[in-house]
Amino acid sequence: MTYKHLIVGLDLSEESPQVLERATALATACNAKLSLAHVIEPLTFAYGGDMPVDLSEVQEQLQLKAEQELQRLSHKIDYRIEAEHVLVGQPATELHHLAGQIGADLIVVGSHGRKGFALLLGSTSNSVLHGAGCDVLAVRVNEPDTRET
Structure with a gap:
């Protein structure tokens, strides 16, 4: 079996180019x-909807920035998006939902290989795996080394 349509779920972190590659x-x-x-994620999720402030403009800015970043990433690869x-x-x-809507047969996401407490809390890649109506590929990303030498 070969795949016909892949969705790459990108979190727009420093590791996103590895997943896209x-x-x-x-x-x-x-x-x-x-x-x-x-x-x-809607800002109302993060703040529980308890803030008496209109966050729609901030949400629009986040969406515009994400669109620009996806375009930047897509221009870095030699493949038609x-x-x-x-x-x-x-x-x-x-x-x-998107996979079902566009008929994708594989969702590709990055996996940070969390351990300990972070693993107990779950991860996006784990959540995508459970409940998907198609195959899911979790790409192990090499996180930048933040340890001091």
């Missing part, structure tokens, strides 16, 4: 369509 290699090998996606999606909601839910 791996997904591009797989899309090339399968001659598949490649779509990019980034999910922004089918579509770039900036979605608002819970990442796993939105990626599942």
